[in-house]
Amino acid sequence: MADKPSRALVLYAAGHAALLPAAAAAAGGGGGKSHLDAFASLASCGFLSVRTPAVNDEGDKNSATIVELAQLLDVYDALYPAKDAQTGLETARVDPQELVVPKLSERFMGMRAAMVTNCPDVSSFTANLGFHVFRTEDFVAHSGLGGSSKDIGIINRAFGLLGFSEGSVQDASEFDLVFVHVAMENTASKLGKLGMKTDLNRLDKLVAAVMEAAPVKSAIAARVHVSVILSYGSATENKEESCLILNSSTETDSDLKLLHPRQSYTMKAGRTLDDVRNHHPMLLAQWQEGVTRSDLAKGFSFEEFIKRGGNFAMLAERFLHEVAFKLWKAPKYGA
Numbered sequence: 001m002a003d004k005p006s007r008a009l010v011l012y013a014a015g016h017a018a019l020l021p022a023a024a025a026a027a028g029g030g031g032g033k034s035h036l037d038a039f040a041s042l043a044s045c046g047f048l049s050v051r052t053p054a055v056n057d058e059g060d061k062n063s064a065t066i067v068e069l070a071q072l073l074d075v076y077d078a079l080y081p082a083k084d085a086q087t088g089l090e091t092a093r094v095d096p097q098e099l100v101v102p103k104l105s106e107r108f109m110g111m112r113a114a115m116v117t118n119c120p121d122v123s124s125f126t127a128n129l130g131f132h133v134f135r136t137e138d139f140v141a142h143s144g145l146g147g148s149s150k151d152i153g154i155i156n157r158a159f160g161l162l163g164f165s166e167g168s169v170q171d172a173s174e175f176d177l178v179f180v181h182v183a184m185e186n187t188a189s190k191l192g193k194l195g196m197k198t199d200l201n202r203l204d205k206l207v208a209a210v211m212e213a214a215p216v217k218s219a220i221a222a223r224v225h226v227s228v229i230l231s232y233g234s235a236t237e238n239k240e241e242s243c244l245i246l247n248s249s250t251e252t253d254s255d256l257k258l259l260h261p262r263q264s265y266t267m268k269a270g271r272t273l274d275d276v277r278n279h280h281p282m283l284l285a286q287w288q289e290g291v292t293r294s295d296l297a298k299g300f301s302f303e304e305f306i307k308r309g310g311n312f313a314m315l316a317e318r319f320l321h322e323v324a325f326k327l328w329k330a331p332k333y334g335a
Helices: 016-026 034-042 062-073 118-127 137-143 146-161 195-212 255-259 302-307 316-326
Strands: 007-013 046-051 113-117 131-135 177-182 224-230 278-287 313-315
Touching: 007 062, 007 316, 016 195, 016 224, 016 316, 034 137, 034 195, 034 278, 046 062, 046 146, 046 302, 046 316, 062 118, 062 313, 062 316, 113 118, 113 137, 118 131, 131 195, 137 146, 146 177, 146 195, 177 195, 195 224, 224 316, 255 313, 313 316
Parallel strands: 007 177, 007 224, 046 313, 113 131, 113 177
Antiparallel strands: 046 278, 224 278
16 A cells, blocks of 8 residues: 555546457457557456446447446446336336436545546536546647647646646646546448557557656656556457356356355445356556556456456456545455
């Protein structure tokens, strides 16, 4: 634990985890994400388990992102209420823009948080939760950098809002947490694999900018808690891939499955959740100099994390609580 509260930067790359295998295959195992791999080699790596709503929201193109954010920000249970006690039927999803929950500052001891996004749905959803929302273009424009330097501009501005300037740590900061939503821009277009590579390269540049702004053994590196999250999105196909536990059809009827202990990532507040999927979790790497423990992972991928990551999995709804603890805005949860 640090002797001063941290300030946190979160890069949430929605859907980008699905691009990693293609990038690795195209480059013989590592191209297109060299800085992501370098970050993972410094970080503590693991997974965030994701719940899948029973209510069908396929008509909403941004639904997967809202569902994931609702879990990362721990408002999922308010967004998807439990089954109706009278009928036993699933209740409809609450409109994200009409969600009534305490603001972030009320939940986490006055935490001041900013969201950087280009998605209108994410903007309105997180503003309702108490985030100060910045449009990505405005964020870059304010930094004074554009063109090929816009990714550096985003990170430099984020660090400035967190009270880091010119390699030093300011006594005060405008925000405790800056959350950058990195949406895929090209993969749905006709660019195909080229578009996928472009999206992953952009994320890699953002991570490179973070590592440049907070070099190892610097004063900033000791005070900024960085989380890089890559999700698979809805990930409804091929449930045998990227699986946290052996989940093959050959084991379905085996008595051996009864010996598997209940994993903590499938539980919340002492109750077992029946909607947690064991496949396609979010990939999480966290780093802060002198605070997080580096593990044996040398690359940013599901396979590397499952084999060599220092953490296994925790419920995505615990993520913000863990970050808030580093900011001295929440008590420690769990061990």
